[in-house]
Amino acid sequence: MAPRAYAVAVDFEFELRSHGHRVTTARRVVWDVLSATGEHLTAPAITSRVHVVDPSINGASVYRALTLFAELGLVRESRYEDASTWEPFHDDAAIHLVCSECSRVIHHDTELVPRLRRAIQVATDFAPDEIDVRVLGRCGHCPAESWT
Ligand SMILES: [Zn+2]
Numbered sequence: 001m002a003p004r005a006y007a008v009a010v011d012f013e014f015e016l017r018s019h020g021h022r023v024t025t026a027r028r029v030v031w032d033v034l035s036a037t038g039e040h041l042t043a044p045a046i047t048s049r050v051h052v053v054d055p056s057i058n059g060a061s062v063y064r065a066l067t068l069f070a071e072l073g074l075v076r077e078s079r080y081e082d083a084s085t086w087e088p089f090h091d092d093a094a095i096h097l098v099c100s101e102c103s104r105v106i107h108h109d110t111e112l113v114p115r116l117r118r119a120i121q122v123a124t125d126f127a128p129d130e131i132d133v134r135v136l137g138r139c140g141h142c143p144a145e146s147w148t
Pocket residue numbers: 099100101102103104138139140141142
């Protein structure tokens with residue numbers, strides 16, 4: 001099953017320029033790599049894909065680009081244990097299923113998150129900005145532990 005790209009369509013160049021940032025090659029390539037995938041990628045995984053396109057872009061530039069994109073709300077960062085993964089921003093109507101064996105992240109569409117948001121808004125004085133539901137488990141590619 002091909003991962004579905006969840007990115008909200010944004011005008012990347014406009015977002016950068018309207019906040020006073022230049023569209024550099026590194027930023028463009030990092031954005032292209034993120035936009036082309038429906039997966040969550042770690043910074044090293046992004047860097048290795050960036051290197052396929054342009055080997056002169058180093059890991060520090062990739063990381064700075066990701067940090068800037070996060071500030072601008074263009075990407076979503078998810079932390080899992082010590083690692084951060086990155087993906088283009090998407091709204092929070094998806095649950096993240098995280099495989100604790102291979103760290104793969106699967107997006108699960110659901111009405112539950114919007115329902116949870118409404119329930120919180122109705123029942124409390126709290127306005128949720130972002131709901132991040134993450135379910136840890138084991139994906140279909142990772143065999144169950146054997147007990148032998
Ligand atoms: Zn797995």
